[in-house]
Amino acid sequence: MEITGDEIRRRMIEHESLDPGGLKLVGATITGRLDLTDVVAKKPLVLHDCTAEAPVLLGRAQFSLLDLSGLAAPMVEARGLAVDHHLRLSGARLSGAESIDALHMRIGGSVYLDEGFRAAGTVTLSGSRVAGVLACQGGRFEDGLNLVDLHVGDGIFLSHGCEVSRGGSLAALRMRGTRVDGQLILRAGRFVSHDVAVDLRHMSVGRELFLPFESVEGLIRLEGLTYEGLPRDATVDEWLSALPLRTPNYATQPWTQLAAAHAAAGHERDVRRIRVAQQRDLRRRGQLSRWGRVWHLIRGVTVGHGYRPGLALVWLAGVLAVSVGVVLTSGAVRCSAVEQIGYALNVATPLVKVDTARCTVDTATGAGQLVLASTWLLQVLAWAFATLFVAGFTGLVRRNA
Template sequence: MDLDGEALPASLIRDLLTDELDQRGLRISGARITGQLDLSDVVVSRPVALVDCTTDEPVLLDRARLTSLDLSGLVAPAVSAPWLKLDHYLLLQRARLDGGAADWALDLGEASIGGHVSLSRSHLKSEREYAVHGVKLRTGSHLYLSEVQAVGTIRLDGARLGGNLHCGGAHLRSPGDSALLGVDLQVDDTVHLGGGFRASTGSDRYAAVRIRGARIGGQLVLRGGECAGAVALDVKQVKVGMEVLLPPDCVDGRVELDGLTYAGVPRDATADEWLDLLATRTPVYASQPYAQLASAHQAAGNERDVRRIRVAQQRDLLRRGRLSGWGRTWHRITGATVGYGYRPAVALLWLLGTLAVGAVLVAGVAGPAGLVRSCSSVDQVGHALNTVMPLAKPDGVRCQVATTSGLGRAVVISTWVLQVLAWAFATLFVAGFTGLVRKTS
């Protein structure tokens, strides 16, 4: 029934639904509904379609039970549908819901939809709190928020979606809370937050996109999207069954990544870009994001990247972690000498440098000063190496530095110091090679 803008009493629609309906259900388009359309507690085993209709009062669907519902093109202050039950789909495409000072524009709290829900290209606004209140919403298939324009929070805490969450092209803005909020959200397939997706918040406390504790069966995709705020993205304790597609330029603000797990190497960002993200864009040091990244690269066979990630983790721990004074000192020493245990060859270079300094002291300082007698230059170098080398023992004493002068005594004392350093570097090399100084905290 196409009314082309003609007035239709809301009470008549309810009467039509409660009377015996045609097997094809009820379909009305273009109606100007007068009065409040109250379909609360209505039970109808037929599809209902009210397409391109307008009303000045909120539409009430509390606890209604229908086969399917099509409210595409609806212009109304709000739609209240908590505990709504549909066997198939809910369509609310191209709708304009201006909740004004109400708590929400669309309430789907604890609603149960057997198929998919589509809010594509709708304009939803609530000046107080929620553009969409979908706490514990259940769907058998996808939730489409494609190209939605929303002012206020889209809240999906505890929702269970049987397919994808599509947010491509959506522009979400919340002045005082998260624009997209889905704590403990469960999505059986992929979460799409790309393709022109924009989310922003004026809050310094809450992230523009906050899906902490979510479970995602497919991918988490932010390619081509943008999250902006003091905290742009909060994915703490999120478990992603497949890859994460997170380009660095998609977040404008801090990111919360502690506890995020995923399969494979993160896409759309190099290892260096991820390391920069972890070191400069996260609020505090956390070991888990580094461990997850290293594990992903190790599984992919990128051993060189694994070492770089581990070294970067220890540098971040030194810079922002909670270390005691001694722990910080030891961290600096192991970092400079063995790369925190992941670059033991550095300690070997320090050892070789120590031997070279010893040779210069004996053959280049003491020898020309006449403090080493009856020795050739080669013997002087050998004497220096035998003195400094911690594991080598001379067969006999062929050279000896005279200690009758201050310079001679200084050279001998210096070789003792170099011997201690050589022992230390040799020990650090062995410890680093065997992994004894590696840190995972």
């Protein structure tokens, strides 16, 4: 069956004469250009498994339902399209360099780009509003999927066979600034780029985030991404590996979001691990001065940036052991061996004092002078480690930078 694009336009303009089910064509070949720009038809338009030789133009058109399942065409232009219920492109095959240009759509139901949908060119739904779900299970997007500043009510499903790829500098999947009130699911999908594969910057997910890093072949941008609950489909260890190694640069917010999610779940041990890993990433890739890096390293080694204050006690014990070793091996301290140990602890321990009145140091010898100098230095270090322990324990040196 053949039908001209002009005939379809005429029927939809005269939609009042149509059956309440609207216009339905199955397996038709549409000759000429199907131009439904600015057509307002409060009836369904169903073009199942139809073939169009020219781009399908739907700019600013209005329908109660639009079903283009199985459509074979160069592209669909649908800027400003309004549909009261669902927009279906399940199984459609679009061959143009720009397969879908659908900025600022208003869809009262759901959008389906699934069940074998194929787009050789770019698919853009940016700035649109979808009340239901955006379903792309089993869809293939060969030159990127742009979902920038999208608002979706129930959920976005880029899962179970959804494949998005792109060459060049732009991300394969771009969702910057998008808001989804429900779930974002990338489970069992595949997202491929030589640079950034997935861009989720400043995205808001109202419920769970399902993000398996194994599905992403390339870098991922997460700055400003927020979500409810714990992220799913990736372990804490996988997040601790992905954030420093799979993101283009250091950013504080993805670390703090992850830590806050685990804190809300009561996983304090994981929160400490996340915070320490964040500080390592800050030191490696953050914008710190030379002295800032030195101090950052000292805090990391001594107290784990305030999250492992027990490390300072280990260092303090090491200082005491060195003090005892210096005193016992110097031969310049005159008293018994037990008293020499007490003397070494006395001069190096900030808080504990023992009676070592009978011990004297022969300062006339080089060994005695070395003992005095080394114990002074060790006392400074002991005070420093004790202070760091107290500060780390009370949280005074924690910096969520």
